[in-house]
Amino acid sequence: MISIEAHLARLSLKGDQQAFAEIVSLYQEKLYHMAYRMLGNRQEAEDVVQDTFLRIHKNLDRYDEKLKFSTWIYRIATNLCIDRLRKRKPSYSLDAQPTDHEGLDGYSMIPSDNRTPESEVLLSETQQIIHQAMATLPVKYKTVMVLRYLQEMSLQEIGDVLGMPVTTVKTRVHRGREFLRKKLERVL
Template sequence: MNYVETRLAKLSRGGDRRAFAELVELYKDKIYHLGYRMLNQKQEAEDVVQETFLRVYTNLHRYDENQKFSTWIYRIATNLCIDRLRKRKPSYSIDAEMTDGEGTDWHSMLASDAAGPDEELILSETQQNIREAIQTLPDKYKSVVILRYLHDMSLQEIGDVLDMPVTTVKTRVHRGREFLRKRLDSEYGDKK
């Protein structure tokens, strides 16, 4: 697929609008989900998608065909999200809506063996607890946790996207997980 994306990027750079439309089709949902998970607001996620593709289009001449296109576009989108987070005043909403309206939510991260109604309720509560905890992560941990566990990127890919050493990524993933574990233990551990 990397070859296909690189070819589409080359064609787009040459003015082929259909090739660019194919790139948009390949990545629009992925970028939306990344934006939504990082920003927790539908409108901002949609804005990030538009701004990402605008930047991709205007900077196609800068794309290095020796790197994966996915790394390049995720770097653009992640940086846009981080910029938006920096501009925000710190405010965490536990009551914020967490699904994206298309049926994709944290449920897809959790394994299920066709649980019964009582197990579904417990599973639903667990998912909500995880969602709430992830939203309280400091930004530097939130981005790596989302890329690692929601976008299933390797540590190397995350390092490429965020332009940081793999050792830093590994540390932030570990600290992010520890932050979540402690948060979930303190908030919900006594309810067992």
């Protein structure tokens, strides 16, 4: 039995525009949040999502129905994010302010039921520090950390998306956590 996405991909290949619109509807928001978390910039995240869907539409005939559609689409989006991150000049300032203030930083902590104005300020400052620390991660660690902790993918899913063995994913997650721990120890 084929997945809904694979069925929609087949219909899209036959020219069914509504089927492709359904694929976009299924993944647009998820891909945006993943891209935003990796890039930290609303416009770049929107561009990545648009580029992802353009590539999917252009290459639907290459989709292998034996693989999960979500793995294929996340691999495309993740690779586009990685390309953008590699083209950037590194910025390691911990004093930098977030460039986007829409509340979609993706590093939100789970809110408690007993928030006070003081706890809100502390939570906001902590989120900002974590956001800044994540922004300084090397690309190879940032990618796995975003997919693991913000997209909540399993190690196997991350390996499938990035085309690497699970052992490599585990190593990068471990090193990414260590990198963050060291950064946060200095700040917190």
